[in-house]
Amino acid sequence: MLKQILISIIALAGLVSAKFSFDDIKFNEYNFTQLVDHTQGSSDKRTFNQRYFVSTDYFDKDTGPVFLYICGEGTCKPPTDRGYPVMVAKVMSAMFVVLEHRFYGSSQPFEDWQTANLHYLNATLALADLANFIDYVQSSIKAQYGGNDRKVVTIGGSYPGALSAWFKAAYQDKAVAAWSSSGVIQPIRNFDLFDTDIYTATSRSGPLCPQVIQEITTYIDTAFRNHEKGKDDDYSYILRVFGIDQVKNAGDFMFFIADIFTIGVQYGGRKELCQILMSLEFTDVKNRVPVIAQYAKNQKLDFSQYDRVALQNVTYDIDKNMRQWTWQYCTEFGWFQVPADKNPMRSAYINADYWVPYCEEVFGIKIGDPNIKYYTDTYGGLDINAKNIYFVNSIEDPWQWAGMRTIHNKDTQKDLVATLIDCNDCGHCQDLKTPSDADPPALRLARDDILLKLKGWINPTTPKERLFLE
Known part of the structure; x- marks a missing residue:
């Protein structure tokens, strides 16, 4: 019986690749005026242009959530090669927003990368960037469509996966859930x-x-x-x-x-x-x-x-x-x-x-x-003090040992989930990649579970059966 259920799950999940195309989605590029220094009490009012991308193609303008995809240590672009989050956003009628990290790509606070300037490059300020940007997105949605604040899900892979989880710990009221793919939450x-x-x-x-x-x-x-x-x-x-x-x-x-x-x-x-x-x-x-x-x-x-x-x-x-x-x-x-x-x-x-x-x-x-103690003490490392986070790692990814392979904080009220995908050639941020018919069963099942859990966190009245992208 179990074998039959698994075969059915795999077959249904396989419909994903056949019914989704990035040709159907348009991302528009904008700039947001961001503070250089968010330090409390700072008199520094300098700003810079932080680049972001938005797609509202599947957005429910009345009640739809916001999916915030966090870019990391590189020039940012819409995640066409990591398309599963976009596919999930489509199912959930979400606005999909992509934010470039300070000091990467075109989001530059200064003209060059002198060491003195790099003192403004750290994860703490990057998290404050996210908080400030989410406030801007919420106010923009209310100004255009009315209503209340929308539920926000943060998404990231690798270092941005850590940012996604840390943001949920540092700014718990600004995001309903976090998806941390290969998130390196433990400095070592x-x-x-x-x-x-x-x-x-x-x-x-x-x-x-x-x-x-x-x-x-x-x-x-x-x-x-x-x-x-x-x-x-x-x-x-x-x-x-x-x-x-x-x-x-x-x-x-x-x-x-x-x-x-x-x-x-x-x-x-x-x-x-x-x-x-x-x-x-x-x-x-x-x-x-x-x-x-x-x-x-x-x-x-x-x-x-x-x-x-x-x-x-x-x-x-x-x-x-x-x-x-x-x-x-x-x-x-x-x-x-x-x-x-x-x-x-x-x-x-x-x-x-x-x-x-x-x-x-x-x-x-x-x-x-490196200042490992600060990040471990502030965010808890593998004992992260947050809730509603889905951690995903893969068995062949060497970065898994800096991430959440199993849940260390057993407080059931935290509702933390950790999945370790065991399959051949399953590496870094494997769950984020655009699905294909060749994906192994373990990967398909993990993706399906991510979708189920995110739907439950966004709407707790969602029936607790498995869900599939159609």
Whole structure:
């Protein structure tokens, strides 16, 4: 009987992809006048233009809720590649609003990214931006359509997933619910579990996949260590293959190398990555390097995104985000990806002692350790003090270990939900992606449960049966 029910659920959920198209949805772009400094008692009245996008195509102008999709560490655009929240908004007759994060894209408080300016880049001010913006949206809706405040659902993935949850904790009355996809709500100084997860995930393809990663990493690591001893060996060859003139710090390059493999796993491409790597089993390790360099290029990874010299560039570029994001993890969250003690997948160059000097050289000031205690004390970490939050993580996502895999706060009045999706190639923010017929059953069931729970939080009288996007 259970098997039959599951088959029915999967079949109905499969209708999603066939009956939804972004061609039917129009997003309009606007700017909102936002305060630079929300600090209580501040006399600073400076403002900047914060970009946002709105779709009212399916909005019930009388009673419809507002879905606020939070953008994070990059240029913002409507989430056409993460379309499931838009599909849920359609079902719920919601206005869909997308807000760009301060200091990213075109939402710039200052003309450049000098370190002094970056002091206004932090999650606390970003949360205040959300609160101020929601007030603006509510007043705009009432001015145009009348009625009372609308119920707001915040949505975000990864760092914005943390913002979505933290906003519900910090401004509980401004949002009825939060959807936190791969939300990294627990800042961590030395994040060795991240490295462990790369080993565990790639091992799902068999022991050869992580072995090849380790062999390539060791080969490059050894070449750099020999270079430091005055031996060229393969150092010049490696730089030439990657199209790099010079490397000031070996750790920066090994950070880049580690991320090449991380990206493949993190974003649901583990099987493809491992297929490439395992095909190199009988290839000399030196000749594997061009394959990895091409893979990095295909993933749009470039050494300049990791190089401490390149990251000192303060010039504004709408498409750049790494100086700003480096500032945030250096000063606020940590998540320093260090090698695991057992089966390490990255070089010992990027150990616990690597990170603070890296951060301080990039920004030219003394930083010390990131302010992890503040964010843990303020928002509770995995014991978050909030209610009506749906946390989603995936089994192959290395960031899951900074998120809510299971509920730690057992207070049933909080109504917190945590789902861990277990399927092949289920990575970071998997639930947000636009559904397809190829999605595994575990992912489809998780999405269906998200829809059910959000409907219940928005309208507590909703019948408690499963709901499907038609």
